[in-house]
Amino acid sequence: MSQYALEVRSLTKRIGKKLIVDDVSFAIEKGEVFGLLGPNGAGKTTIIRMIVSLINRTKGNVVINGYSLDDDFTSAMSEIGAIVENPEFYKYISGYKNLRHYVNMAKRKIPESRIQEVIKLVGLEQSIHQKVKTYSLGMRQRLGVAQALLHNPSILILDEPTNGLDPQGIREFREYLRTLASEGMSVLVSSHLLSEMQLMCDRFAIIEKGKLIHISKMNETEEAEKTAQEFIFDISDPVKAVSILKEHGLDKEFKDLNDQKFSLALQREEVAKANELLVTNQIKVYEISSKKATLEDRFLEITNKENKEVPV
Structure with a gap:
């Protein structure tokens, strides 16, 4: 079995003559929260969409827990749990019934014990039998994470997961991700909110204009x-x-x-x-x-250096 939960190798996306993602490579270790940082339009969502096969790759390969998307697509995809946009549910039934609906469609057999386990993990025990229309945005995000975790994937992939959440919701969501990581789950999360990523991630990569320009550990004391x-x-x-x-x-x-x-x-x-x-x-x-230098300080330092090195 691979030592990495996710390996991205020379990922490239070109639309017409425009290069959207340019030869991006990185690997995520097991039990690690890895952040993709960059301004809106940098290419973060395109990278994630290619990883989860929502769009085609122009070049490159993705390996999830040792399974290549090119060589064993079904096994590779079964190792992924993802929320690429705001999670959508049937609002007039309960959170539990939404999860049961997903379980009935899943290719793997998912026991009731696993449903209860993920409900507890995301902290929805008190509200899981309420209708989803009564849920706050933060609760819907947690229900989305629960659904993504039901089949016990190797990696959870989240694109801008804190969009629209209030400060309390962001803090709670961050704590859930750290809990998941402490139990061995790997997480790939993209965001432009630098202060939150600093508290959430173990390592981060900076994406600018489709290129990966920097990778480092978050805490380099x-x-x-x-x-x-x-x-x-x-x-x-x-x-x-x-x-x-x-x-x-x-x-x-x-x-x-x-x-x-x-x-x-x-x-x-x-x-x-x-x-x-x-x-x-x-x-x-x-x-x-x-x-102490903040992630914002480092981000600006790195991106400014990169921009100065680009010939005019």
């Missing part, structure tokens, strides 16, 4: 500790403090924030040295805090 980071100083005498720090070469990327605060780009050991110098010189240090 070890690497961050090795490089300079922005620290904010809240102290009693900023003018004197900056003068002292400058004498010791600790005034890199100085930014004056207000009467008592400034920021510097320092490594962790340099922060300790700066604090010691300030205290020794009778300057009161009220707070030193690190300003």
Whole structure:
């Protein structure tokens, strides 16, 4: 069995003379939440539609849990659970009856115990027997996830799953995805909401103009500790403090924030040295805090770099 839940190999989509997706490759490990990031129109939905075979590929292959779409289409598709657009249900019957309807159409035999398991997993035990027309958008999204999980797929694929959800619904949905991942489910999720993806994903890929321009882990704390980071100083005498720090070469990327605060780009050991110098010189240090780079900062840094490298 493959070590990857999903492998995308040189995926390409051309419509006429227009190149929509350009030679995209990535792999998703088992139990991983993997994010596809990019602005609207970047090609994220086209990539997902090709993976789930809603549209044809111009070139490339997709392998799901070891099964190639080209060589064993039925087995490959049976490993996928997906919500590509807003999930649709029969609104005048209950959530449970909607799931039973899906089970009756499924090629695999799905026992009642599995239905109850996914209902519990998505947190719909209290409302599963209510009519779907009474459900909030967040509840319908959860019912959609339950339906996608019924046949026990290897990977769950979600395209912009938090669209239209309120902040509480987004938070709940994020927690459900983390629960799924903790139980071994792999998840591919696309979005343009960078702040949410930062909380949701283990790794991410940036798609811009149909190209994959960057892949990395979401949490790179070890690497961050090795490089300079922005620290904010809240102290009693900023003018004197900056003068002292400058004498010791600790005034890199100085930014004056207000009467008592400034920021510097320092490594962790340099922060300790700066604090010691300030205290020794009778300057009161009220707070030193690190300003962690957000996913938005990294996204803009990466995309701006990419744009500068493209010849005009």
